[in-house]
Amino acid sequence: MAVELNHIIVSAKDAKASATFLADILGLEVGDKWGPFYPLVVSNGVTLDYIDTTADIQAQHCAFLVTDEEFDASFERIKAAGIPYWADPHKETPNEINHLFGGRGVYFDDPDGHVMEIITAPYA
Structure with missing residues (x-):
């Protein structure tokens, strides 16, 4: 049997709002x-299951492989919403995207501090 990631639980202060935030960015x-x-x-069938919590949230990182067209649309939504973004996960290069592995990528935080990333080329 091939091993596949099926779902991940994402803790949030407001699960519905956080799920909606990411859904809106990704279309x-x-x-x-x-x-x-x-x-x-x-x-690819993987589910991010957002759940409410009152506990402190440990930031997670999720990267989404998208087409060039999906990247353009998502990146425009990020900019239109005034969401800060970076070319790197350490937030040392603000207001830029990266061009790693012949693609494009950008990092942004969700409302709970989870670091989200969209990329057009896999890093492997």
Whole structure:
């Protein structure tokens, strides 16, 4: 059997708002609430299951491989919303994108401090 990532639980102070934030950037829709989760399914079937928490949140990093057209649309949404962005995960290069591995990439934070990344070429 091939091993595939099926889902990841993403803690948030407001799960619905955080799921909606990322869905809006990526041009996706949040699924119906399932138990305590607000699911966001990406095209390869992996689900980000957002859950409310009152505990301190440990920031996670999620990278999304997108087409050039999806990158352009998502990046425009980031800029239009006034969301800070960086070319690197350490936030040393603000207001720029990177061009690693012949593609383009950008990092931005979600409302809970999770570091999100969109890339057009895999880093492997």
